[in-house]
Amino acid sequence: VASRDGVLDLELVAAPARVKIGGRNANVQAFNGTLPGPTLRVRGGDTIRVAIANELDTPTNLHVHGLHVSPEGNGDNPFVSISPGESFDYEIVLPNDHPPGTFWYHPHHHGHVADQLAAGLYGAIVVEDPEPVPVSRERTLVVSDITLDGTGNPAAASPPEKMMGRQGEIVMVNGQVRPRATASPGEREQWRIVNACPSRYLRLTLDGQSLRLLGRDTGRLPEPVDLTEVTLAPGNRVELLVDARQGTSTLLSIPVDRGAMPGMMGGPMAGAFPADDEPIGLLTLDVTGPPADEPDPVPAGPALRDLRTAPVTARRTLEFAMGMGLGRGMRGAESMMSFTINGRQFDADRNDITVRARTVEEWTLTNTSPMDHPMHLHVWPMQVLDDGESPTWQDVVNIPAFGRVTIRVAFDDIVGRTVYHCHILDHEDLGTAWIAAPS
Ligand code: C2O
Numbered sequence: 001v002a003s004r005d006g007v008l009d010l011e012l013v014a015a016p017a018r019v020k021i022g023g024r025n026a027n028v029q030a031f032n033g034t035l036p037g038p039t040l041r042v043r044g045g046d047t048i049r050v051a052i053a054n055e056l057d058t059p060t061n062l063h064v065h066g067l068h069v070s071p072e073g074n075g076d077n078p079f080v081s082i083s084p085g086e087s088f089d090y091e092i093v094l095p096n097d098h099p100p101g102t103f104w105y106h107p108h109h110h111g112h113v114a115d116q117l118a119a120g121l122y123g124a125i126v127v128e129d130p131e132p133v134p135v136s137r138e139r140t141l142v143v144s145d146i147t148l149d150g151t152g153n154p155a156a157a158s159p160p161e162k163m164m165g166r167q168g169e170i171v172m173v174n175g176q177v178r179p180r181a182t183a184s185p186g187e188r189e190q191w192r193i194v195n196a197c198p199s200r201y202l203r204l205t206l207d208g209q210s211l212r213l214l215g216r217d218t219g220r221l222p223e224p225v226d227l228t229e230v231t232l233a234p235g236n237r238v239e240l241l242v243d244a245r246q247g248t249s250t251l252l253s254i255p256v257d258r259g260a261m262p263g264m265m266g267g268p269m270a271g272a273f274p275a276d277d278e279p280i281g282l283l284t285l286d287v288t289g290p291p292a293d294e295p296d297p298v299p300a301g302p303a304l305r306d307l308r309t310a311p312v313t314a315r316r317t318l319e320f321a322m323g324m325g326l327g328r329g330m331r332g333a334e335s336m337m338s339f340t341i342n343g344r345q346f347d348a349d350r351n352d353i354t355v356r357a358r359t360v361e362e363w364t365l366t367n368t369s370p371m372d373h374p375m376h377l378h379v380w381p382m383q384v385l386d387d388g389e390s391p392t393w394q395d396v397v398n399i400p401a402f403g404r405v406t407i408r409v410a411f412d413d414i415v416g417r418t419v420y421h422c423h424i425l426d427h428e429d430l431g432t433a434w435i436a437a438p439s
């Protein structure tokens with residue numbers, strides 16, 4: 001669905017849907033009946049008008065993940081609650097200079113995020129580049145995962161899965177199990193890859209093909225960078241240029257070490273996710289036929305703003321921790337897990353950080369737990385400080401187990417109250433979300 005005359009008008013119905021996944025009947029939840037929901041294509045300056053009807057039996061809402069837009073009112077407001085049977089009209093206005101890139105949407109109702117995403121509620125958003133890279137074609141690849149029980153319903157997450165983050169047994173690209181794609185030798189393709197899995201990390205390779213990184217979450221690199229593999233934490237996106245070479249290649253997700261929870265549930269949990277030990281084939285690319293004409297060279301993109309030299313107004317430390325304590329409102333098996341940032345759990349009424357508009361802050365993210373946590377801040381993208389020569393803008397930054405990462409965030413004149421949280425969505429629902437409130 002593309003915008004026209006600066007407006008994208010869309011109705012999204014969040015409802016149970018029956019689809020086939022890898023030949024099996026599945027009772028998923030979907031936007032407009034498909035996995036993923038429709039892809040939204042917009043440009044800087046556009047207004048996205050989405051009317052959401054909630055036909056689920058749980059409350060929901062909508063988050064436009066990664067868009068640099070207002071979190072207030074009927075914008076990208078994570079505090080909206082749409083009850084079953086109700087609907088809500090969003091109006092999301094992109095600034096004129098919104099960076100191009102691949103973004104996505106998913107529900108963000110606290111307490112239901114992981115379940116609704118795991119059941120199938122997600123879709124891609126493309127913000128078009130005013131100066132697109134010359135390619136033969138673009139592919140938007142939304143990677144997601146699901147576990148189905150014997151009756152074809154999404155399986156409920158077990159307590160260890162809530163602790164570690166659930167990983168679905170079936171991994172899909174655009175709702176299909178290992179789809180095939182074809183290209184001619186010499187063609188250049190632009191792949192927009194979204195990690196829409198609730199908790200799975202994707203470490204991607206494409207054997208036999210040469211890959212170049214065109215951009216990460218937000219914006220485009222001035223020059224594409226050669227790479228052989230790329231890792232996406234949950235919520236991350238990448239844009240890759242694939243210069244097709246003759247042959248058959250498989251887009252693989254290869255094992256990722258994202259830490260483990262030793263000693264939980266009577267033993268190490270490193271083996272809790274067998275899918276982690278084996279490469280998973282996501283998509284098969286067949287490159288055959290007569291060679292295509294040589295594509296035009298990739299023009300240099302605009303330089304990215306570099307925050308490393310920016311004056312910093314405030315420095316903060318955010319400590320991500322997991323513990324065995326009794327969390328607010330938790331019972332039974334759940335009482336074993338708690339997830340905190342700076343020792344506190346989610347409280348929608350509290351502002352954890354208040355920042356000033358038009359300032360740059362430096363945050364040191366520390367992780368005292370034995371597993372990785374991908375930290376997501378809404379609205380304002382972050383730059384990782386030690387990211388090498390060409391800093392990219394990200395909205396999900398992975399903090400390795402027992403590790404630390406220093407980021408800088410540029411707050412501008414978009415103001416309002418929103419959240420930051422771990423994008424292992426079972427952790428988000430355990431109470432990770434906190435508030436940043438520029439004023
Ligand atoms: Cu993709 Cu706060 O979420």
Ligand code: CU
Nearest residue numbers: 373422424427
């Ligand atoms: Cu986490």
